[in-house]
Amino acid sequence: xxxxxxxxxxxxxxxxxxxxxxxxxxxxxxxxxxxxxxxxxxxxxxxxxxxxxxxxxxxxxxxxxxxxxxxxxxxxxxxxxxxxxxxxxxxxxxxx
Numbered sequence: 001x002x003x004x005x006x007x008x009x010x011x012x013x014x015x016x017x018x019x020x021x022x023x024x025x026x027x028x029x030x031x032x033x034x035x036x037x038x039x040x041x042x043x044x045x046x047x048x049x050x051x052x053x054x055x056x057x058x059x060x061x062x063x064x065x066x067x068x069x070x071x072x073x074x075x076x077x078x079x080x081x082x083x084x085x086x087x088x089x090x091x092x093x094x095x096x
Contacts, residue, residue, distance in 0.1 A: 013063050013073070014038050017056065020077045034080040047072035050079035052087055 021032045035054035040063055047062040062072040085093070 013040070013058060013069060016069070017058075017073050017077065020073050021080065024077055024081065028081055030081060032077065032080040033084055034077065048076040050076045052084075052090075054080065056080070 017034075017038050018036070021034050025032055033054045034056060037053075037055035039055060039057040041049075041057040041059050046059065047068060048056065048058045050056050056073075056076045058069065058072055058076070062068045
C-alpha cells in the first residue's frame with residue numbers, strides 16, 4: 001500500500017513500483033528487500049529514499065513529473081537489492 005498522511009491507498013506510483021521491483025527481480029535473479037510499503041513525502045529535498053526497513057519514499061515533486069518519477073523509482077528500487085546494513089554501519093562506511 002502507498003501511505004500518504006497515514007492513509008493507505010493503492011495508486012499508480014505504487015503499482016509502478018511493484019512492476020519495477022518484479023522486473024528487477026527477474027533480471028537480477030534475486031529477491032528485493034522492498035516490503036511493499038511506499039510513501040509520498042512532502043519534506044524530501046531529494047527525489048526519493050530507500051529506508052532500512054525496506055520501505056521506499058518518493059517526493060511529491062518526483063511523483064508529479066512522470067520522467068522523474070520513473071527514474072527515481074528505478075533508482076530507489078535498485079537500493080533494495082543491496083546488502084542490508086544498519087544505520088550505524090552505513091554511517092561508519094559513508095563515502096565508500
